[in-house]
Amino acid sequence: MTALLEIEGLTVRFGGRAVVDDVSLRLDAGERLGLIGASGSGKSLTALAAIGLLPDGATVSGSVRLAGSELAGGSDRELARVRGSRIGMVFQEPATALDPLMRVGAQIAGPVRRLTGASRSAAARRAVELAATVGLPDPEVLVRAYPHQLSGGQRQRVGIAIALAGEPDLLIADEPTTALDVTVQAEVLGLLDDLVRRRGTALLFISHDLAVVAQIARRVAVLADGRVREYGPVEQVLHQPRDPVTQALVAAARRTSWQAPAPVGTVGQGS
């Protein structure tokens, strides 16, 4: 079967330094993969390389295929079409990902129009639907609000609605709950879990938090210094870590608040 996303030998360099080093990952349709590693290990750059949004000064080699089509080396125009329509991205800081001067409804409707060709009024209606889909209260009213009038959790729900605007096959979430407090974090995680399951969307979930990744992903790749150190089913990687880097991550998580993670698919239920 053709993978939905297949990354092979991806290397990203700044100057001579490889910050993503020969990374290979595979994600099938509807599958969930966690990408975990310490700060600076190359998680975000791996995701940004996959959607062709690397910062200036980065040179990239290797291959990124989406449903069999090569994206690496694609023109900006081709990549812009893929972004959003095939791949939706949720960023870490909902506050900075949104335009403070624009009503949230317009920020959802914009990509809906651009990616689906909907009319202005149809896109506005779709924005209200998407606001409801991501569990925003009173969506008809809320779409008229500005980002600063929302809570952090609500802003991240708007970020998720924007990522869903083009009905992507793959959602990449880069530390989507890190900026939120613990209760809200669990709610947003439950929402993501529910959304990808119901829509059959594949999920690449990036976090430095093992407990969080274990709740939402079935397979996990551990990155250190830009390299994949361990790659396999969550249970195996977390409960029988082979690589010293993974062992250290597990030990660190156990020292803080980590309990044995709930099995995949139980997030957000019963709360």
Ligand SMILES: Nc1ncnc2c1ncn2[C@@H]1O[C@H](COP(=O)(O)OP(=O)(O)OP(=O)(O)O)[C@@H](O)[C@H]1O
């Ligand atoms: N624009 C840039 N110029 C030079 N080096 C960069 C640039 N962006 C990132 N890097 C370097 O690349 C490495 C990987 O960065 P990346 O943002 O992918 O890490 P990360 O795993 O996402 O970390 P975090 O958990 O802090 O988000 C880091 O060492 C970083 O310093």
Ligand SMILES: [Mg+2]
């Ligand atoms: Mg990052």
